Amino acid sequence: MGSNLSFPEVEIPPERTYIVTGGNTGIGYYIAKEISRxxxxxxxxxxxxxxxxTAIQQMQEEYEKEFKEKQAKLSETERTEPRRLNIEKMELDLASFEKTMRFIEEFKARNCPLHVLILNAGIHVHNKEMTEDSYExxxxxxxxxxxxxxxxxxxxLQTSGEDCRIVQTTSAGYRFGKLDTNNINAQQSFSSITNYGNSKLFQIMSMHWLTRHVKDKSVTITSCHPGYVKTQMTQGYSFGRAMAAFSRNGYEGATTIIKAATDPSYKGETGVYFSDCKISSTTSYxxxxxRQDELMTYSFQVLDKYLPRDIKQYIDM
Incomplete structure (x- = not known):
């Protein structure tokens, strides 16, 4: 895996809650499994x-197998039993604002604290597709x-205690993107690589904007590039096949996100970009x-009817 791709083994309190979007497969699977472990x-x-x-059951089975293999190296008096991983599931469809709001309201209704929000789920489509809300x-x-x-x-997040974080899984593919409000919704043209790059670029731009405009700076927000990870999403592309020899597996891809989400040494680090399990730099774009202001003006216009009513209490707009 390489010595640079690792995260510290920390003991996470059981009351510390993490949301991992797309946690049933790929990178998200390993993020969820390792944090729960x-x-x-x-x-x-x-x-x-x-x-x-199915993913939750598989995580438990893998955890128990790995646990028992480690226990076998100990004396009988030192051995313990594996525990149940504390993993739940919730339904979320990011291609629908209505369904995204349903997820948001269902989580709020739990009256449960949230300490780390890991926005990992993402897609890469070959051809232009529009959502039910008429967005690319x-x-x-x-x-x-x-x-x-x-x-x-x-x-x-601001009221859930110390060291709350937002971690986005982005991509170095942001370099293929650009902000063009005349074509932001593929009104004029569509390119699979460019439009994917746009979506990842906008994640990073919004991170910087939020870092400046959120009134309470106690919650950190970071963006992570997991490296080129071999997944079902990438294998249908010619560049995906070409990059296969240099690709990482799901666990290796997850390490950077896990480190950004759990490493105590990164407490308070905000508005930064991670790559290869360390803080890195992006282009100036x-x-x-x-550009950030232009993007967020557009974004708030799109999301207007779904925004929290009290948003100006915690964000300078």
């Missing part, structure tokens, strides 16, 4: 509840719906304040 309360949020249940599929699923979740959960 370290003791955290994990909620995986995804579209297919049957697949989510990757724009809405990878960016707009994630932003909506952040805006609703910020007050909850997403750091441009005028």
């Amino acid at each position: 370290m003791g955290g309360h994990v909620i995986i949020a995804c579209r297919n509840m049957s697949k989510a249940e 599929m990757m724009l809405q699923s990878n960016y707009l719906s994630n932003l909506l979740i952040i805006l609703h959960f910020l007050p909850l 997403p750091k441009n304040i005028e």
